Amino acid sequence: MATVTEPTGSTAVGTATSGRTGGWLRSSAAQALLVFVVLVAGYWVTRLMGEPSWAGGFPTGPGDRFMAWLDQVYAWIVANRNDSPLFLYFFNYISVGLGSAVVLINQALDFLTWAGVTALGLFTAWRVAGWRVALLVLATFAVFALTGLWTESMTTLALIITSVFIALLFGLPLGILAGRSEMFYRGLRPVLDFMQIMPAFAYLLPFVLLFGIGNPAAAVVTAVYALPPVVRITALAIREVPQGAIEATTSLGSTPWQMLTKVQLPMAKRTILLGVNQTIMLAVSMVVIASVIGAGGLGDAIYQALAKVNVGQAFQAGLAIVMLAIAMDRVTGAVGHGTRTPNIPERYRMPLSAAGLAVIILVTAIGRLFGLGAWPRDLSIDIATPVNIAYEWVQSVIGAYTAALATWTLNWILSPLDLLLSGSPWWLVVIAATALGWIFAGVRVAIVSAVSFLVIGLLGVWDNAMDTLSQVLVASLVTIALGVVIGVLMSRNDVLAAILRPVLDAMQTLPPFVYLIPAVALFGIGRIPALVAALIFALPPVIRLVNDGIRGVATGSVEAAVSQGSTKWQLLTKVELPMARGSLLLAVNQGIILVLSMVVMGALVGAGALGNDVVVGLAQNQLGLGLAAGLAIVCLGLFLDRVTQGRRAPRA
Structure with a gap:
């Protein structure tokens, strides 16, 4: 009898836990949707009021002064690099x-x-x-x-x-x-x-x-x-x-x-x-x-090729x-x-x-x-020429379709979201970020969220940060949706899992820089190829974590649900996904953080926003702008990481 009673108790506990977890997820999603509705309403209210001064973007004065101060620091370092003891006897020795x-x-x-x-x-x-x-x-x-x-x-x-x-x-x-x-x-x-x-x-x-x-x-x-x-x-x-x-x-x-x-x-x-x-x-x-930053080598070969939109040369170096x-x-x-x-x-x-x-x-x-x-x-063998010929052929065949898709995504999804975030009152965006932190992870993360967005504003890069955030949200949504679907299919089919595992391993081995090459080949220069590269780069860990999470659900819970007549859809939505919450939250967290890193890097192919500020700061010696953008990227990463880690799983 003991052998029967113990699994039954475990199943009951697991069912209760999954029920509470599912309720938490539904409640959090509903509250997050409410925050989004309030943000949209606030945006349109301020538009109808003629965009009063108190409802605009973050004041640029503090950021301008901060960047000017950073530029002065950089100028002092350049002027005193060979005189200051700190550089003369420490950093210069390390550099040499x-x-x-x-x-x-x-x-x-x-x-x-x-x-x-x-x-x-x-x-x-x-x-x-x-x-x-x-x-x-x-x-x-x-x-x-x-x-x-x-x-x-x-x-x-x-x-x-x-x-x-x-x-x-x-x-x-x-x-x-x-x-x-x-x-x-x-x-x-x-x-x-x-x-x-x-x-x-x-x-x-x-x-x-x-x-x-x-x-x-x-x-x-x-x-x-x-x-x-x-x-x-x-x-x-x-x-x-x-x-x-x-x-x-x-x-x-x-x-x-x-x-x-x-x-x-x-x-x-x-x-x-x-x-x-x-x-x-x-x-x-x-x-x-x-x-x-002047490292040279293969990375520089890709960088120069992408700058010239020479897909063939970029492919050679990428290979x-x-x-x-x-x-x-x-x-x-x-x-x-x-x-x-x-x-x-x-x-x-x-x-x-x-x-x-x-x-x-x-x-x-x-x-x-x-x-x-x-x-x-x-x-050597010239690979660039045939690759460029193939690229031109692909563009002639599907170029019109990829351009139409990019234009539609830009005009109907990305630009409206960017306009919502940058055109809403800055204080309303800060409140929304704080509310999301509280909804998904509690009071501490709410405070971290508020501080992160306030720091972004004080750095003077508010509009570009909102542009970056909009790109991250769009790419993350598509990444997570595809990752969950493919991860679920992978957990259901051992043959598919055996086929995908080596592919995912190979994709996770590749340096992120390489993903920009096929994205540029398909979509040209701009924000869309950066999103495509971010999607491909972040997808493998999301798929793997979803698959592992569903396969890790207790067999007893699955058997109990099947014995009670649950359909496959009910089994997935009522048992497996709720009980795999830990892996799903980690998949969301890792996917969004990887998307952020790739979207920022997309500045090299014309994605603009904070990544472009970093590149401009490096290329034109505007270290104030570059450092401010770098700090803003860190603040966005901190916010996204803490919010997507979620609360601790409820105890049974």
């Missing part, structure tokens, strides 16, 4: 050191010649990940060579190596400290949370202010952007070491250092290596974005970046998992490594002897 490190690594890769680099990459990939990954690495080097982008690829690789080294140099010790000290972990966690919700573009301006334009700033900003995963995952790995192993080591009289080096790090090694993999992948994505990202992911992922490493007996490992090193040295020597250097550009 990092610039020299990138140059030295680049020179080392040049010294190896293309043949030596290829031999080194092949042997390393085979040794740590097996022959299949080694073939992938070979294909990656072939793409570098045949696209004529070998030199740019080596520059990007040198920047990645430098930034990852910096990130690991600081991240691993911080992660170890966070894993061993609860107090330090609690203090560090909100900082890591904040860093991970900041869009990549928001990182650029502060480091340009300190390090100027060029490789040093690119290396630092890439390292900082890639730092949180290795810190967080290292801390998690240390904290998850079995307590029994720690107690046994302590009882034997081990010192804290011995416990760390002999027990915790060895047992946490695999998880820590997965953190290193994540850091490397973030570095790959950020070093491409850092081309905006090289995609191959680099996939190859680095497979190699470092295999190190973390340790499942595809060739099974070589212990006694043969050292001789084999020595033989591999000898081969690399021999290949390099032959390459130097014949003066190979980088792969000759005249031996």
Whole structure:
């Protein structure tokens, strides 16, 4: 009887919990709709009143003064960069050191010649990940060579190596400290949370202010952007070491250092290596974005091609970046998992490594002897021309339809929403944001929401921030709707799930910069391609989280609903979706934050708004405007993140 009673109780609890959760969701949606109705009503009331002065946008005076002050700070830094002790003995040394490190690594890769680099990459990939990954690495080097982008690829690789080294140099010790000290972990966690919700573009301006334009700033900003995963995952790995192993080591009289080096790090090694993999992948994505601040390499090749709307050249550079990202992911992922490493007996490992090193040295020597250097550009294959021909053909076939879709979306959805947000009284928008924070996440988030919007106004970029917010809302709505539908279908069909998983894995490996290329190819330059790129970029994690959430619903609850005659639609809407609320909220949260990061980056293809302010600030030395826009992006990210995290799930 006990075996029957326990599942019944669990089902009852689950049903009650899902009922309360569903009620909360319906109530919150109704209240949010009411807020939107009030905002629309306020907009039209002020229009009918002739747009009185008290009902306009945020006053620009405070923002103008703030940006002028920032410009003065920047002018002081430029004038005193070689005189101030802070720069003379600190930041300038770091800048020179990092610039020299990138140059030295680049020179080392040049010294190896293309043949030596290829031999080194092949042997390393085979040794740590097996022959299949080694073939992938070979294909990656072939793409570098045949696209004529070998030199740019080596520059990007040198920047990645430098930034990852910096990130690991600081991240691993911080992660170890966070894993061993609860107090330090609690203090560090909100900082890591904040860093991970900041869009990549928001990182650029502060480091340009300190390090100027060029490789040093690119290396630092890439390292900082890639730092949180290795810190967080290292801390998690240390904290998850079995307590029994720690107690046994302590009882034997081990010192804290011995416990760390002999027990915790060895047992946490695999998880820590997965953190290193994540850091490397973030570095790959950020070093491409850092081309905006003079990083050079493959990112600059894409940036220049997109600026000229040369889809063929952008495709060439994008293909090289995609191959680099996939190859680095497979190699470092295999190190973390340790499942595809060739099974070589212990006694043969050292001789084999020595033989591999000898081969690399021999290949390099032959390459130097014949003066190979980088792969000759005249031996490359022109991919840009046929891609541009195909692009023109696609435009001739569907260009009219995509243009009509873009125009309709812009005129009937995006522009009206932007007009509503920027044309409503600023104080009403702040109240609406505060109300949404209270509805979805409580009093604290309501206060955060109000402060975030007030800060945006005081920064002097209110209209552009509302433009960015409107783009994020539109793209997020489509992303979440598609993600939920595809995630539900994926959870229902194992064959579809098996097909989609590798596709989603590959999509999440790609740097975000790359998604702009097909968007521009289909929709040209403007806000719509930025929305399309944001949609494609944010879709995979939403699909994955919805699928995982529905598959994680207790079997007993599903069986109970089916036994009571529920239809598939009732099962989905009354049981599975309410009980998967945690995963759904996380999917919404991740989708919106990723959309924000991509929409801001869409300034590179004419999306305007806050991202354009950052680009203009960098290009025209208007650091006040750029920093104000960057801070506004952070405030929007903070608001969207906190609101979409929601309240804690109700306890049964």
